[in-house]
Amino acid sequence: MVKDALMDFDEALERYEPVLGFEVHVELNTETKMFSAAANPAHERNHGAAPNTLVAPVDMGLPGSLPVVNEQAVRYSISLGLALGCEIAPSSRFARKNYFYPDLGKNYQISQYDEPIAFEGQVEVELEDGTRFEIPIERAHMEEDAGKLTHMGGATGRIQGAEYSLVDYNRAGVPLVEIVTKPIYGAERRAPELAAAYVRAIRDIVIGLGISEARMERGNLRCDANVSIRPRAAAGEPAAPLGTRTETKNVNSMRSVERAVRYEIQRQAAILAAGGTITQETRHWHEDTGRTSPGRPKSDADDYRYFPEPDLLPVAPSVELIQSLRAALPEPPAVRRRRLKESWGFADIDFQGVVNAGLLNEVEATVAAGAAPAAARKWWMSEISRVANAEGVDAASLVSPASVAALQQLVDAGTLTDKLARQVLEGVIAGEGTPQEVVDARGLAVVSDDGALIAAIDEALAAQPDVLAKIRDGKVQAAGAVIGAVMKAMRGQADAARVRELVLERAAQ
Amino acid sequence: MRHLGVLARIALSDEEVERLTGQLSVIVDNVAKVSEVATPDVPATSHPIPLENVFRSDVVGQMLTVEQVLQNAPDATEDRFKVTAILGEEQ
Amino acid sequence: MSESTTGDLTRLTAADLAARLAAGEVSSVEATRAHLDRIAAVDGDVHAFLHVSDHALDVAADIDRRRAAGEQLGALAGVPLAIKDVLVTTDMPSTSGSKILEGFISPYDATVVARSRAAGLVPLGKTNMDEFAMGSSTEYSAYGPTHNPWDLDRIPGGSGGGSAAAVAAFEAPLALGSDTGGSIRQPAHVTGTVGMKPTYGAVSRYGAIALASSLDQVGPVSRTVLDSALLHDVIGGHDPNDATSLEDAWPSFAAAAREGATGDVLKGLKVGVIRELPDTGFQPGVAASFRASLALLEAHGAEIVEISAPHFEYGVAAYYLILPAEASSNLAKFDSVRFGLRVDVPGGTVEDVMARSREVGFGDEVKRRIILGTYALSAGYYDAYYGSAQKVRTLIQRDFDDAFAQVDVIATPSAPTTAFRLGEKVDDPIQMYLNDVTTIPVNLAGVPGISIPSGLAEEDGLPVGIQFVAPARQDARLYRVGAALEALLVDDWGGPLLDRAPRLGGNL
Numbered sequence A: 001m002v003k004d005a006l007m008d009f010d011e012a013l014e015r016y017e018p019v020l021g022f023e024v025h026v027e028l029n030t031e032t033k034m035f036s037a038a039a040n041p042a043h044e045r046n047h048g049a050a051p052n053t054l055v056a057p058v059d060m061g062l063p064g065s066l067p068v069v070n071e072q073a074v075r076y077s078i079s080l081g082l083a084l085g086c087e088i089a090p091s092s093r094f095a096r097k098n099y100f101y102p103d104l105g106k107n108y109q110i111s112q113y114d115e116p117i118a119f120e121g122q123v124e125v126e127l128e129d130g131t132r133f134e135i136p137i138e139r140a141h142m143e144e145d146a147g148k149l150t151h152m153g154g155a156t157g158r159i160q161g162a163e164y165s166l167v168d169y170n171r172a173g174v175p176l177v178e179i180v181t182k183p184i185y186g187a188e189r190r191a192p193e194l195a196a197a198y199v200r201a202i203r204d205i206v207i208g209l210g211i212s213e214a215r216m217e218r219g220n221l222r223c224d225a226n227v228s229i230r231p232r233a234a235a236g237e238p239a240a241p242l243g244t245r246t247e248t249k250n251v252n253s254m255r256s257v258e259r260a261v262r263y264e265i266q267r268q269a270a271i272l273a274a275g276g277t278i279t280q281e282t283r284h285w286h287e288d289t290g291r292t293s294p295g296r297p298k299s300d301a302d303d304y305r306y307f308p309e310p311d312l313l314p315v316a317p318s319v320e321l322i323q324s325l326r327a328a329l330p331e332p333p334a335v336r337r338r339r340l341k342e343s344w345g346f347a348d349i350d351f352q353g354v355v356n357a358g359l360l361n362e363v364e365a366t367v368a369a370g371a372a373p374a375a376a377r378k379w380w381m382s383e384i385s386r387v388a389n390a391e392g393v394d395a396a397s398l399v400s401p402a403s404v405a406a407l408q409q410l411v412d413a414g415t416l417t418d419k420l421a422r423q424v425l426e427g428v429i430a431g432e433g434t435p436q437e438v439v440d441a442r443g444l445a446v447v448s449d450d451g452a453l454i455a456a457i458d459e460a461l462a463a464q465p466d467v468l469a470k471i472r473d474g475k476v477q478a479a480g481a482v483i484g485a486v487m488k489a490m491r492g493q494a495d496a497a498r499v500r501e502l503v504l505e506r507a508a509q
Numbered sequence B: 001m002r003h004l005g006v007l008a009r010i011a012l013s014d015e016e017v018e019r020l021t022g023q024l025s026v027i028v029d030n031v032a033k034v035s036e037v038a039t040p041d042v043p044a045t046s047h048p049i050p051l052e053n054v055f056r057s058d059v060v061g062q063m064l065t066v067e068q069v070l071q072n073a074p075d076a077t078e079d080r081f082k083v084t085a086i087l088g089e090e091q
Numbered sequence C: 001m002s003e004s005t006t007g008d009l010t011r012l013t014a015a016d017l018a019a020r021l022a023a024g025e026v027s028s029v030e031a032t033r034a035h036l037d038r039i040a041a042v043d044g045d046v047h048a049f050l051h052v053s054d055h056a057l058d059v060a061a062d063i064d065r066r067r068a069a070g071e072q073l074g075a076l077a078g079v080p081l082a083i084k085d086v087l088v089t090t091d092m093p094s095t096s097g098s099k100i101l102e103g104f105i106s107p108y109d110a111t112v113v114a115r116s117r118a119a120g121l122v123p124l125g126k127t128n129m130d131e132f133a134m135g136s137s138t139e140y141s142a143y144g145p146t147h148n149p150w151d152l153d154r155i156p157g158g159s160g161g162g163s164a165a166a167v168a169a170f171e172a173p174l175a176l177g178s179d180t181g182g183s184i185r186q187p188a189h190v191t192g193t194v195g196m197k198p199t200y201g202a203v204s205r206y207g208a209i210a211l212a213s214s215l216d217q218v219g220p221v222s223r224t225v226l227d228s229a230l231l232h233d234v235i236g237g238h239d240p241n242d243a244t245s246l247e248d249a250w251p252s253f254a255a256a257a258r259e260g261a262t263g264d265v266l267k268g269l270k271v272g273v274i275r276e277l278p279d280t281g282f283q284p285g286v287a288a289s290f291r292a293s294l295a296l297l298e299a300h301g302a303e304i305v306e307i308s309a310p311h312f313e314y315g316v317a318a319y320y321l322i323l324p325a326e327a328s329s330n331l332a333k334f335d336s337v338r339f340g341l342r343v344d345v346p347g348g349t350v351e352d353v354m355a356r357s358r359e360v361g362f363g364d365e366v367k368r369r370i371i372l373g374t375y376a377l378s379a380g381y382y383d384a385y386y387g388s389a390q391k392v393r394t395l396i397q398r399d400f401d402d403a404f405a406q407v408d409v410i411a412t413p414s415a416p417t418t419a420f421r422l423g424e425k426v427d428d429p430i431q432m433y434l435n436d437v438t439t440i441p442v443n444l445a446g447v448p449g450i451s452i453p454s455g456l457a458e459e460d461g462l463p464v465g466i467q468f469v470a471p472a473r474q475d476a477r478l479y480r481v482g483a484a485l486e487a488l489l490v491d492d493w494g495g496p497l498l499d500r501a502p503r504l505g506g507n508l
């Protein structure tokens, strides 16, 4: 691969203004496919199905086969359109997008073209520091996914140099909604960050709606990022026309979206600064090298010969249907975040930390299970996140919000000290049961029998007469040494505050 | 004409290119003919019997077995269709 | 059963055969064997079949067993059926007349095939057709032409020449066809048989290898109107696998045909005749037969009304924009990846293999229409080409609406000429296209049309058909009117028209 020249990011932003655009494909998790009654591999239950086992005649373009639209996919698409703040078309229709490719059973994709089901919306996106952007949505349309190609021989998995390819039509016909933005201006140096935040916002929305598994690593959510840059206009001059854009495909994580946008800005800036021109093309993101490489240039081959799909009829949702789907929409993620932040009384930075860690749901559920918001946040953001990072897993997979709430209740009741509670949490994560069960099994409860404490204190004071003298002299802080010894003797299972009280009491006698 | 052959994925001999080029005029003549009456005020009819909202309920139905999927395959291996090297990128 | 009796079985109408099967006078095995024998005797000359079932007798035996066991069977149970090769079948190859699908076995049955099987019909084989139904003569079949039983040097019409010739040659009492611009009705016209194109959506297209999706319609082919009606009753009705399938509850078409045969339906019937159809374009014998039929209708109480259909003359042009466009897309699936012919290109990419396979696998006419359709849909042309043609559909529909405000049915000659000689027009596609001038507007508007034999042309002694057209969803009306005229004509002729066809095979 030829190594691209890159301009320093800050310099690129000084000289050029980036303009973004995104096409996000969302695989719906309906039971069946968009146009056939075959089970949908994008539904959790069918994940990992063996090749060519989820195929109906139309999915592989068998002669004589015909498509029939999945009603649930239409409802999901309308719901998504509404959640994106779009208008829902009173009538929309499908078209054929004609091109030959081995993963496309009919050699045309049934998609929506000039009459999408949803159009003209906006999505609120929040950056890490809480800054908000409105992303203008051009349209959201229904279409079908293509099958899956595996390239064999040559460099593993790469199309270049492969000797042959294998085709699996399980994914062919999976219902997709493609969300297309309008050009996005004003992101400036935060363009890469905004790109990731936009994809995250779409993911939050579809998860909130329950219409997609939304796992980027599985391709349930896929982002094509359009990037162009243009020279900054001098003061008082009109803005330059939009630059030539590239479309980077195949960006399968939010971090990659961010990196790919950053890379394209730097690459394009280097070309323009050297007097070159940008080629309008698709580019491919390479996760391993962190670079993009040129794909197909835009050309005559993009003559898709769209025409209305004659095998299908217009989709004309009734006003009542749209109203009922609108009424059933969950709270928009941005609104929900504002509501939670207010009710929890968190500082900006604390709240944003939870959001950025992707632990909003967990904290909310923990609070709902009875924990104080600050305590819930503390558990998830510190101890649980630490273990999750160490083990490379999702924090949410380690422990349930109910267990975290129960643990905090034991602390609140004085049954556990913070330190003991951390040990209990360890046990819960290790699968030893509920917090109470771990307390019982490990014998971790605080020793609240003053008699046992006093015995230990008297022993410690006797062993450290100098300390006793200091305390009696009024040097109360010297008590720490005795408290430490007592806590050690009690193997941590004592309330340090109570020990302190008792130490001062005994010393005074 | 060569471009049409590429779009339609049909290899065309020189003789075919020549013959077909001449016949494109048929299309042009037909267009001229329909343009006489296809004025902007006339709506297009894409379906002779107008219907809308024809849907299928989201219930899993019959699927093909892998054997059925592959039974006519010119070439297959590992339960998948086999094709020779692909040059172009995905769309 | 003696040779002579089994020979007779092929001459029976489907309705008569069904009655004898139901009465236990003959078995389905006997009827099926008679037709297989007939195929063996004459199909070498006619070439109506691309494939003859090797298990038709087993299917027939099963029907006989079920009947003997007292099972309630459908009206046509045990009657043999020929199936146009455009319809996919699980037990026989389905090629659509193309080399690119040679040997293709569908893993599923077309809905009309499944319904025919469920009704106890016995599939005899798959009939020849113009490749992918593109043609009006069956000469564009990759497997050689079918010959017209009336004159083996002449075309049987197309694209469904095989189905029409099979019933005309008494190789099958019934056949399934498909009609995109006249492919059921024009072959009926040139072979002296009956062919019905139902209302668009009345019969499922699921499993019919698509030519032009917005025009294609499957329908029955037979020797009598009643037989077509009986088969239509079996194959029609809503199919959830075809989104364009109508949910209407349909009346019994057989009942309509029986009612029509009494003749009463002609009294006060208003029959529209299109003013704009040029007299000059029609062969004299065709025009004469048409006028004679009108006179007969009038003599029995029908009223002939001149109507105007000013946009019909744009039909052919619109059709030849819509059809190639849709066909170019529908035929894209034949790419050598999942099924069909693959021609390897040493060192070639998959693109090369696809292009080469399609070059070798498709015939000239198919390639021609794909290229024309690709052009018509290509960048910038969509609105002017395909879009404008769709507007003509609206105008033709309006013409029909206006006409049907005044008349009950419209009558036209089914085609301008009798069967032409094989090879005569094969290099003149434009001339070939004009064959469909009266049938095409019917497909564009989605209304039903039927062709029934109206006599022989004086100048060449070849069959001529008359087409009746009814408003959308009024298919039953066509069976009523068609059966009424048929009864009068057969009465006039002193027997079915096909009795005058030359005997084939020499041994009958």
Ligand SMILES: [Mg+2]
Pocket (backbone or CB within 6 Å): A023, A224
């Ligand atoms: Mg796209």
Ligand SMILES: [Zn+2]
Pocket (backbone or CB within 6 Å): A025, A143, A178
């Ligand atoms: Zn898309």
